[in-house]
Amino acid sequence: MSYSKPLNLIIEGALLASNDPLSLQDIANLFDKDKPSKNEIQKTIDVLNDNYKNHSFEIVHVASGFRMQVRKGYDDWISKLNKQSSTRYSKAFLETLVIIAYKQPVTRGDIEEIRGVSVNPQIIRNLIEFEWVKVVGHKETPGKPELLATTKKFLDYFNLKSLSDLPPPSELEVL
Amino acid sequence: MSYSKPLNLIIEGALLASNDPLSLQDIANLFDKDKPSKNEIQKTIDVLNDNYKNHSFEIVHVASGFRMQVRKGYDDWISKLNKQSSTRYSKAFLETLVIIAYKQPVTRGDIEEIRGVSVNPQIIRNLIEFEWVKVVGHKETPGKPELLATTKKFLDYFNLKSLSDLPPPSELEVL
């Protein structure tokens, strides 16, 4: 293959300029001809990442693909940028999210049963608005309640590749 | 000076994570104590840039400060990126834009109140990036929230001469 620029720099530039994580396929699609193989792209990413050891950023693999991000440990300074205070989520919000993540697909009723309180509809609305949760169907019970599940965006946000990367329930809690 | 991270990496991370160019002062302001001098920051940026020789990106000095950008010569590949981003076409995106257009100047809080859900910060970021929306001031309420308004570019895009050419609500209500 020969491009006017080296493959590793094209991939680096693309990851830096992209709004969203890029899958191996997305990266391959940037090339009109002489498409690099996925294997080749993956290897190039690994090498890039090795070279980023002495930098503040890295390429991480999340659910929807590869993404450049600033490493952990810089929040003291960076959180002062962009005036965006990092959001703290309420216990109710996190508990609802966690139940959807671990028990999906679930209905509101399921969540209420576990938490012992009615679900604040605002929380579900917010989760859907963030595109962390979506309606994946309806349960065949009276009222046909919506079945909720988490999305790739949810995993992306928490730097996770798949649901199986979620922390396992600890031994203690298992009866 | 000693921070838990080296100065050059803090500056690198900040430039990468920032939405806007950062002036020397902006960078100094990231530090609560042991503020590096402007001279020191400038030197660090120069050294960083030297080290980026073998990378696809560089730090450039523009009117409002320093910013990271992908070097020239990568358009062939990068222009294929970001064609579609779900957040841009979503209902939430359009509704947020519409509320800013009709109720400007508005704060995020106003938008949240009308829509009944929290505003996805990515949407506001995209709107500002397109230069359809800009921050025109800050409201004198706790937290001094930003006041958002639409721009000329927004009007141009929709071929409107002025906001009063937007469909008036009364007409719509008849529909």
Next chain:
Amino acid sequence: MNTSNTNSNDTSIVFNGKTITDIPEDLFIPPEALRVIIEQFEGPLDLLLYLIKKQNIDVVDIPILPITNQYVEYINMMQEMQFELASDYLVMASTLAEIKSRMLVPNEEDEEDEEDPRANLIKRLMEYQKYKNLSEKLDEIPRLNRDTFIISRIFANIEKKDTMPTIDLGELEIAFQEVLKRAEIFASHEIQSEALSVRERMSFILDIINKNETIKFIDCFTYQEGRMGAIVTFLAILELAKEGLIDIVQNQDYSMIYLQSVIL
């Protein structure tokens, strides 16, 4: 299993600068603080777990009598404080009362296949505890904009045009109707095209003030716009002042009027 081991973060709140880590045994505490403590609980299960932990009780063997008494006492306290009691708490109180009564007076008829009345409650408590812990863990996972930061779309030397969404005015109209449907924000029919011009002018003026901090009142007007333009500008200035977004200053009578940003 002894849940007291997992007693990681109990209700701990700060009120008037003092950290309150425990439910008060008495009421020498301002009612407002008590409200804060009560609001710390996510519901009846959360409260029950708290009481069990506080007593260092093995959750598998809940002594139902003291717990029930405490729970009811607690609810009475909430009522005394005139908090709106969520029905969920009352349901839990009655569940506890029922378990208690069944343990005191065993129903002999179907005793054989009847399990310990506490079993179901224990199951629910443990299930809830599991998700409560998991939600704490989820909160600790490195997440965007708190621990790691997405690299903001780096400016690349390319035409930005094709990154713009394609939206036509029709779509905006549809979105607008949706908003209207959801919240009758414009129900008053007040917003006519003129009002919109005022809004637009408000943004325009704010923007200038933002850049210059202070501008002369008369500089807001352009004579080419004629009378309508002047009226729109004037209304915009009044509206901005009314909403507290700008200050209108005049150092002495008949002197120049200035508009300035509220934050200086």
